[in-house]
Each structure stands twice: as structure tokens, then as C-alpha cells.
Amino acid sequence: MTVSADVDLSQIPFWGLPQAERMDAFRRLRALDRPAFVQEQFLPFVGGGPGYYALVRHADVTEASRNAAVFSSEPCSNSIPDMPRWLAVYFGSMINMDDPRHARLRRIVSRAFTPKILGKMEEDLAVAAAEIVDGAIKEGPADFVAQVAAKLPVRVICDMMGIPPKFHDMVLRRTNVILGNADAEYTGIDPELSRLNVGKGLLRLLHAGHSLNRLAARLGDQRRKHPTGDLVSLLVNGEEHLTSQELGSFFILLVVAGSETTRNAIAYGLKLFTDHPEQRELLMSDFDGRIVKACDEIVRYATPVIQFRRTLTQDFEMNGQQYRKGDKVLLFYNSANRDEAVFTDPDAFDITRDPNPHVGFGGPGPHYCLGAHLARREMTVMFRELFTRLPGIRSVGEPDFLLSNFINGIKHLGYTH
Numbered sequence: 001m002t003v004s005a006d007v008d009l010s011q012i013p014f015w016g017l018p019q020a021e022r023m024d025a026f027r028r029l030r031a032l033d034r035p036a037f038v039q040e041q042f043l044p045f046v047g048g049g050p051g052y053y054a055l056v057r058h059a060d061v062t063e064a065s066r067n068a069a070v071f072s073s074e075p076c077s078n079s080i081p082d083m084p085r086w087l088a089v090y091f092g093s094m095i096n097m098d099d100p101r102h103a104r105l106r107r108i109v110s111r112a113f114t115p116k117i118l119g120k121m122e123e124d125l126a127v128a129a130a131e132i133v134d135g136a137i138k139e140g141p142a143d144f145v146a147q148v149a150a151k152l153p154v155r156v157i158c159d160m161m162g163i164p165p166k167f168h169d170m171v172l173r174r175t176n177v178i179l180g181n182a183d184a185e186y187t188g189i190d191p192e193l194s195r196l197n198v199g200k201g202l203l204r205l206l207h208a209g210h211s212l213n214r215l216a217a218r219l220g221d222q223r224r225k226h227p228t229g230d231l232v233s234l235l236v237n238g239e240e241h242l243t244s245q246e247l248g249s250f251f252i253l254l255v256v257a258g259s260e261t262t263r264n265a266i267a268y269g270l271k272l273f274t275d276h277p278e279q280r281e282l283l284m285s286d287f288d289g290r291i292v293k294a295c296d297e298i299v300r301y302a303t304p305v306i307q308f309r310r311t312l313t314q315d316f317e318m319n320g321q322q323y324r325k326g327d328k329v330l331l332f333y334n335s336a337n338r339d340e341a342v343f344t345d346p347d348a349f350d351i352t353r354d355p356n357p358h359v360g361f362g363g364p365g366p367h368y369c370l371g372a373h374l375a376r377r378e379m380t381v382m383f384r385e386l387f388t389r390l391p392g393i394r395s396v397g398e399p400d401f402l403l404s405n406f407i408n409g410i411k412h413l414g415y416t417h
Helices: 019-028 058-066 085-089 101-113 116-141 144-149 152-163 165-179 196-227 231-234 244-275 277-285 287-302 371-390
Strands: 036-038 052-055 305-311 316-318 321-323 328-330 394-401 410-414
Touching: 052 058, 058 328, 085 196, 085 244, 101 196, 101 231, 101 244, 116 144, 116 152, 116 321, 116 371, 144 152, 144 244, 144 305, 144 371, 144 410, 152 165, 152 231, 152 244, 152 371, 165 196, 196 231, 196 244, 231 244, 244 277, 244 287, 244 371, 244 394, 244 410, 277 305, 277 371, 287 371
Parallel strands: 052 328
Antiparallel strands: 036 052, 305 328, 316 321, 394 410
16 A cells, blocks of 8 residues: 555655654554555665555564564665665664674674673763763753753763763764754755755765774774773674674664664653653652653653664565565554554653553564663663752753654753753
8 A cells, every 4th residue: 555645754844744743644554454655765876766665553563573584674774775885884783684693793792781881880870960960050051952961872882982082072973963864954965855965965974984983993903902801892802702893883883872762862851741740740759660661651752763674585474464575664663652552542641651562672573772771771860860950950942853764853952940
């Protein structure tokens, strides 16, 4: 079934619509008998393809996520068209791989998320959150994203990797370009998608990927020669280890994935708790008892990662739809997280929601987010710091949203305290 003209998921203007209108469009897509087929938009210098099926129901997203043998992450999961080699060299990380290559890399990089490593980070997280709030108080309220939400995840990940503080601002700027998608503020690409502005945007993307890759790769080279026992030393030494290229790609994945989920969840969290003061009051009446569920409800409601792609490895039937080998499907996590068949009153923000089987960290299966626990811890320490030290903090005005079909991001958010 082809999608109707007023719900064209491949056109940039759709992703500039108000969020309520987009969510209503996905509600209508969920009501269809079978997944809609969407024509792809051709991109200069990148190309396109015949189109994709939009998986918008929770049941379809979770089933496809579990069945990685049929719904493959190769040749790429983070791009609707196949990614050119000159981009894949930087962004072709393990999220674009199936087993056994994916299993090998995941086994190595999981060293970054062991209970021992995360336990060591608890005190560092609290110190970082306190210093960020100190800075926001000193500067005075301006842009919550720039002053608070974007700073914590980049600092945490750079500290994990041993990236010196003098590079943190550069890492944040490069991350913004990579996450920018179709947003002219970061990429220079405007909705007209002319060859000139797409070319300039791709050059910015390429430069950002190269800069971050080389930053991490150089650090890896140093740790091979002079191991220090830190995380990078663990990743590049030993019987199973990352090459310099793999380390660079992993760092890009780590900083981008860490940034998009945590920074946007923190920004959305402030907006949601401002719009729903009764939920904030409920949280603060038992912070330790409710914050975990609150974090998951923020991630469900906001769904920072909108979609990932999968490609069929064989003919397959799922929930009445026949797919052919080579077909593309997009797993729309934002829609699955509002599925009426799974979530009672899905458009309500409810921090006591239980159960909450959201797919905001990806669906179940081999590609479930390795950093989900870390993201929850970052959100926890930041909201604790904000709401205890600045009890009057609230967002002001409407957020300035990122124009993207991949990241549901907030670029700027006014606030007061």
C-alpha cells in the first residue's frame, strides 16, 4: 500500500511539521491494514533507491528487531539510501553490521559498559552535573540545550575515552554536524536539496567524521605503545582488540549515540516537567523511587532516535505482509512508542507508567543500545542536580526543533530558574 500524499515520510517538509501533526500522521499509518510503501527521495552525490516499507506498529518493530537474520543491518542501518564508501569509512560502525562481525565488535566495546566501569563513573557523573549547573547559574539562563543538556553526555563520553578537555567543544560541534541531518543551521543543507547545498553539507559531514575518527585513532595509537589501563587501552590491546579505524568509528558512534539520546532526553524532560507540573511534583515526592520510570517515560515520549533501517535477506512474511529479498524497511520507533495496542493513553506523559515496553533504546535483539543504562544514570544525576538546586527551573517558550527524519532533537530551549 502506497502512503497518501499528505503523509510523505521521505519529504523534508513533513519533518518540519508540528510534532502533534506528525504523530497524528503516524496514528493514521498504524491504522492501515499493512505497512505503507514510501518512495525514496533521490539525494545528489548519494543516490536513492526504490523505496521502503514503513514499520510503524510496536509488534512489527519488535519482531523485526529480534529477527536480525532476516531483517539485516547491512549494508547500512543509519541511512535510507546505501551509504557511499567515502562516508561509510567513518560512519560504518557496528550498527551497520550483522553477526559475526557485529558480535565481535560488540563483545570488545562492551568493556566500556561493564558494572565496574560504570560504577567508577558514578562519582564523576555527579561532579560533572554539579559543575555544569554551576556554570549555568553563573552565566544566567539563556539556552538550556547549550548550557546544560548538550554538555553532560559529551563530557562523560570524552572522559570515558580519555579525550582531553580542550577538545570537548570541538567534539560537540562536530557531533552537531553529524546529527544535523537536513537542518541548515548545522549542515548548510536547505529543504530544496540543490546539488550545491547538498554538496556543501556532505563536505561538512565528511570533515566532522574525519576529525572525530582521527582524534580517537591517534589516542588509540598512543595507548598501544603506552597502555595506561584506561578504557582506550582496554579496547586496543589484548587478544581481541579494535583497529585504529574501528576505534575511530566506535568513538563516533559513542559520542553521537550518547549525545542524541541523553541530551535530547534531558531537554525534553525539562519541557515535559514544565508542561506537566503534577508529574514533577510526583517525581520530587519520591525521587529515588520514581526516577528510573520517569527516565524511561521521557525516552518513550520523546523517542530521540526516530528510525533505523533494515534490509531483507530473504523472502519473508510478517503480520500478513509479504516482503521480498532486498526490500528495505524502516523501524519507526517514534510511532511504535505511541502504539495504542500496547500503551494505554499513549499521548499522555505518565512517569508511573508500568509496564513501559518502549523501544526508545532500539528494539529487542542484538542491536539494543549498549549505553541505555549509562543514559539513565546521566539523566538521573542531571535531574537530581537541577531540581534540588534550582527548584524554580522551567522551560520558556517553544523548543527550536531539529529538522531531521532521523533524530527527534531540540536545538535550542529557553528557560528560567
